[in-house]
Amino acid sequence: MASDGAAATPAKVTPKKANLLDPHSIKHLLDETISDVVKSKGYTEDTRLSNLKLGIGAAVIAVALLAQFYPKKFPQNREFLLGCIALYPLFPGYTKEKDAILFTHPPAGAFNSTGLVISSKLPRFSDMYTLTIASADPQSISANKPVQFTKSVTKWFTKEGVLVEGLFWKDVQKLIDDYNSERKSK
Incomplete structure (x- = not known):
């Protein structure tokens, strides 16, 4: 109830538009x-890879800044610059993500010890959206087979883009439930 005795109305939800x-x-x-x-199903985001x-x-920016602002000019700092260049291959571009949009921890109190990797694809010039749910640790004993669906985005949007x-x-929750029910059927 609001302070003036009137019933509080829920905040108006703004429709998501694309x-x-x-x-x-x-x-x-x-x-x-x-x-x-996914978060509403009790999973929490795993940010370790992003961090x-x-x-x-x-680290790469620090090496570049060191090379740029080293006190000596070019011929004298040649060995230092070569050392900085040699450091670049030691900082790999981490490619575990690929099409992943979310990594999660397992839900609190869950029996399984692995989170999820949620991946999606929407190929260029296509309306077919593919969503895949897989285990964050495929080698784990509690890992399950990946599940996926492919549907046209026209199923979820109005003509105005809402x-x-x-x-x-419902579609995403069903896919999560399919992944979890597959685990029970092992």
Whole structure:
């Protein structure tokens, strides 16, 4: 109840809208929504890979700054520059992500010891969106076979580009349930 005795009304939810002519806009909106669905199922985001990539990026920038602002000029700093160049291959571009949009920890209190890797694809010039759910540790005994679906994005958007969240949430939740029920049937 509001302080004046009137019933409080829920805040109006702004519909999620994408530019239907921009596949990146569509994919971004769907990926964002998937993250919300997965988190609502009790999974928490695993940010270790993102943090590792940020650390590697910071180290590469530090080496570049050192090379740029070294006190000696070119012929005298040649060995130092060669050393900086030799350091670059030691900072790999981490490619574990590929099409992954979300890495998770297992839900709190869950029997399984592995989180999920959620991946999505929306090929160029296509309306077919593929969502894949796999184990974050495929070698684990509690890992399960990956599950996926491929559907046209036209199933989830109105002609104005508004996402029909209820339909999309149902599809994503069903895929998560399929992944988890597969584990029970082992």
